[in-house]
Amino acid sequence: MEQELLEKFRTWFDDYVTGFFSEDEYVNSNLKMKQLHSRRTCSVTLELVDELELDANQKRIAETIALFHDIGRFEQFVRYGTYNDARSVNHCQLGLQVLRDTNVLAPVDKAERKVIEKAIEYHGRKELPSDLDDQCLLFSKVIRDADKVDVLYVITEYHKHYRDCPGDFMLQTLLLELPDEPGYSPEIVDGLLHGRRIDHKELRTMNDMRLLLIGWVYDVNFAATLKQIRERGFLDVLFDFLPKTCDIERVRRTISRYVDSRITAG
Ligand SMILES: [Fe+2]
Numbered sequence: 001m002e003q004e005l006l007e008k009f010r011t012w013f014d015d016y017v018t019g020f021f022s023e024d025e026y027v028n029s030n031l032k033m034k035q036l037h038s039r040r041t042c043s044v045t046l047e048l049v050d051e052l053e054l055d056a057n058q059k060r061i062a063e064t065i066a067l068f069h070d071i072g073r074f075e076q077f078v079r080y081g082t083y084n085d086a087r088s089v090n091h092c093q094l095g096l097q098v099l100r101d102t103n104v105l106a107p108v109d110k111a112e113r114k115v116i117e118k119a120i121e122y123h124g125r126k127e128l129p130s131d132l133d134d135q136c137l138l139f140s141k142v143i144r145d146a147d148k149v150d151v152l153y154v155i156t157e158y159h160k161h162y163r164d165c166p167g168d169f170m171l172q173t174l175l176l177e178l179p180d181e182p183g184y185s186p187e188i189v190d191g192l193l194h195g196r197r198i199d200h201k202e203l204r205t206m207n208d209m210r211l212l213l214i215g216w217v218y219d220v221n222f223a224a225t226l227k228q229i230r231e232r233g234f235l236d237v238l239f240d241f242l243p244k245t246c247d248i249e250r251v252r253r254t255i256s257r258y259v260d261s262r263i264t265a266g
Pocket of ligand 1: 069070091123124
């Protein structure tokens with residue numbers, strides 16, 4: 001893929017998103033949020049692919065995936081008024097549909113296009129399919145990691161805002177309207193102590209959600225991603241919002257040891 005094509009995609013993306021803006025400021029702000037998320041995910045991806053020492057063409061493919069990974073979000077929000085897939089539509093599948101209907105990827109080489117589409121299709125799945133070829137697997141892992149880094153950025157920024165303006169309910173909306181009470185589920189703590197990923201179905205409070213996000217480290221593919229997460233202090237912000245109990249202190253130590261050991265191992 002040529003650099004020129006990637007530049008065209010960046011312009012196309014902004015034009016496509018702009019086409020959804022209307023008089024409705026609530027809708028606009030939600031669309032803007034995903035537009036910025038997509039752009040930041042591109043930056044995170046570029047840092048990651050540098051660390052992974054991918055070649056120039058692979059970097060352009062990875063950035064294209066990052067730019068378009070949530071392309072279904074805009075139509076989703078305008079049509080259904082929510083980003084909740086369970087209450088609307090699978091945004092990854094919708095994204096694929098958008099890419100096909102608009103034919104934006106037509107100038108991309110067929111094999112590369114397939115990799116881009118697969119990575120977008122699978123970015124929101126709980127697990128990646130086991131039968132992916134090397135290229136699909138590599139780029140799927142990159143977008144899943146980069147997406148997580150930016151989601152952690154957004155959520156920790158909301159937390160900082162919440163600390164300053166606790167009456168503002170933005171954070172609660174973002175964290176699935178879970179009650180912000182002092183407790184947390186012991187099963188979730190236990191899961192994190194044993195390296196288990198936490199499922200959304202287990203969540204009862206906002207603290208559970210914070211623990212789930214912390215547990216994402218177990219689902220991160222690359223040590224380089226863990227390095228970004230550690231350096232940007234996301235885990236510290238989440239731990240600051242959790243109760244100061246022995247359980248949570250144990251989780252903090254376990255997670256910190258895990259992250260350090262993976263970074264050291266490379
Ligand atoms: Fe997504």
